[in-house]
Amino acid sequence: MSEYNVSQCRTPVFFDRFERKDENQHQTHYCPGCGHGVAHKLIAEALGELGLQDRTVMVSPVGCSVFAYYYFDTGNVQAAHGRAPAVATAVKRSNPGSIVISYQGDGDLAAIGTAEIVHAANRGENITVFFVNNSIYGMTGGQMAPTTLIGQTSTTSPWGRRPNNEGFPIKMAEMLSALEAPVYIERVALSDAKHIMQARRAVKKALQLQKEGAGFTMVEILSPCPTILKMEPTVARHWVADTLIKQFPLGVYRDRKPEFEPVLVPQKGVAELLGISGKRLSDEERHARRQHTRAKTIKVSGFGGQGILLLGQLIAEMGMREHMEVSWLPSYGPEMRSGSAHCDVTLSHDRVGTPLVSTPDVLVAMNEPSLRKFAPHVRPGGVILYNSRQLPEDLKFEGLTVACVPASEIADQIGSAKVSNVVMMGALLEATDCLPFTTAQAVLSGLVKNRKLAEMNEKALEAGRNYLDTEVLVGAVAGPDGCGE
Ligand SMILES: Cc1ncc(C[n+]2csc(CCOP(=O)(O)OP(=O)(O)O)c2C)c(N)n1
Structure with missing residues (x-):
């Protein structure tokens, strides 16, 4: 016998009142006889x-x-x-x-x-x-x-x-x-x-x-x-x-009964696939980790082929290693190579409500069209990292920290345009302090088998960090918690 009897009461699975309706809140919006x-x-x-x-x-x-x-x-x-x-x-x-x-x-x-x-x-x-x-x-x-x-x-x-x-x-x-x-x-x-x-x-x-x-x-x-x-x-x-x-x-x-077991649980969690410990942290451990990380919403943008989506993935993976809640949402332009590409990344200490980042704390713009498109949406007090020596003359940003990092140029000097996204990663960590530098090194070392490329990645990460350390930032500089949390 079920505890609940339809013939005696209205089902509690419906709301008592349909609050979102302006008119009669006891009626549905359906036509009579529907x-x-x-x-x-x-x-x-x-x-x-x-x-x-x-x-x-x-x-x-x-x-x-x-x-x-x-x-x-x-x-x-x-x-x-x-x-x-x-x-x-x-x-x-x-x-x-x-x-x-x-x-x-x-x-x-x-x-x-x-x-x-x-x-x-x-x-x-x-x-x-x-x-x-x-x-x-x-x-x-x-x-x-x-x-x-x-x-x-x-x-x-x-x-x-x-x-x-x-x-x-x-x-x-x-x-x-x-x-x-x-x-x-x-x-x-x-x-x-x-x-x-x-x-x-x-x-x-x-x-x-x-x-x-x-x-x-x-x-x-x-x-x-x-x-x-x-x-x-x-x-x-x-x-x-x-x-x-x-x-x-x-x-x-x-x-009929299926002849196989339906999928009930994923065979492996994402953390396990990435070789990261999926173990739950105690509250103290969590608290200790928080000292080394900061919650940020990040938009990475540029041309397809510049490693935009990969950069976003790497940041998300770093967040996972630090036991943060993360999301990564890619968006492709009409064509992959040389079309526009961007992705949204959220690093959070709490559950992520939506993977969409419409007003980012941090914008990484690897080209001018992306800078023009997304910069107006950066949250006040936020950070813009722009892949160039200088901003276009007609652009001015108030209340933001803007850093021009010629990532492509630096990557060329290191030996491959491929690592320009890693240069930006170094700059991003330096500018926002969102994740430990050592975590980035660990993620990058597991990324490629090719020794030469691995070395270039290491150099690129260091170069991005050092560049930001020495170069003057344009615009207002936000406080340590100017954005994020
Ligand atoms: C991709 C897309 N195509 C078309 C529409 C427009 N659209 C909205 S409702 C609808 C008809 C739905 O009919 P049906 O699924 O039979 O449901 P019913 O309204 O009859 O219950 C259409 C074509 C849409 N919203 N999105």
Whole structure:
């Protein structure tokens, strides 16, 4: 017997009030007769009954269900259109104890995110997908979906869908059950009370299987969309029963145990892969380490080929070695070599909320376009390291520490333009004191096997540090904790 009984109380998995709504905070934003509200209720009730609320993360996409996070008192992540299974994969793999739901419409899952759903299912990710098939793009006003029926009109097939022009309706439940990995796939319909009760059982079963760690589960939910189909709510429900079900037969398409163990925990942590001790530090040890490190957000920018992304990675790795919380987020220009490239790095003493760095404490600009692009966003009191002997004449920075370090020139003198990023690393450590110099030496010594290059790296690191030591900084000099912490 479950402790929680739906027939006696409203599910606590929904918020009591939908605070983000301006108007009536007890109503959803869904149109009268929309299937999303019913689907939400079934999911919320199943989570409550299975006692999963506190460890559930709901990944909601773009589409009418875009506001699912208004309603579900669970963890919520908003994913870009079609990408929910990929986001759900990341959430589940990084936190295997969580219950992860990918909630998707048919435009989302069967058109824009076709690749993501197929591969998540094929990998047997231990997530549950609720696929709301209402045969149309609802939110954007009724464009044709991959599930639109033959002859059905939509704003993009006003003549009615013709198979020889727009293809056939895609049957996702059938398609995905052709794969080896999925353990449970069922199609249900929100057409009448009897079918809704069947949907209720399917939703709960899928979540139960995820709780047991069984593997990939999906429930396709045929759902009415009265507004876009221009039908009365009751007529839309009949339409689901009489018409939609004919094209998309209900039933269990897959229900079997997987022949392999689904991925539950990563085989090795990142620290282990890098050969770094993953051991948790005591509070005192942590405190002692903090004396040698400073929290910083850093943007490294320049041309592809200048070692921009590698420099960011190395800084992040150094932070890991110092037991800091780190993130590294690369961003590529349209082409790799000589296109623009930048990456964001966060070194923190606390958990990192977002890997995005929009207002960095430190900007490393390896070329002029990056300097012009990112310098205006550097936080007051921040540091700019610019790869040149001097700033462009028209640029002035107030309230920032600016150091011009001709890293490419220094690297050429050392013997290879390749090490200009390491010169900048030396300058960065000197300017910000964010990480111990010895840690940089340790990371670099493990980086290359080639003895000559290793020596050049050592020299480059030292040269960057010494250059900054001796050269005059331009602009205001921040105090020891002028930025960061
Ligand atoms: C990459 C991308 N393409 C298109 C859109 C525009 N868009 C937003 S919602 C939507 C339709 C969603 O339809 P569906 O997934 O069927 O969900 P429904 O609204 O019917 O529940 C579209 C095309 C977008 N936001 N992002």
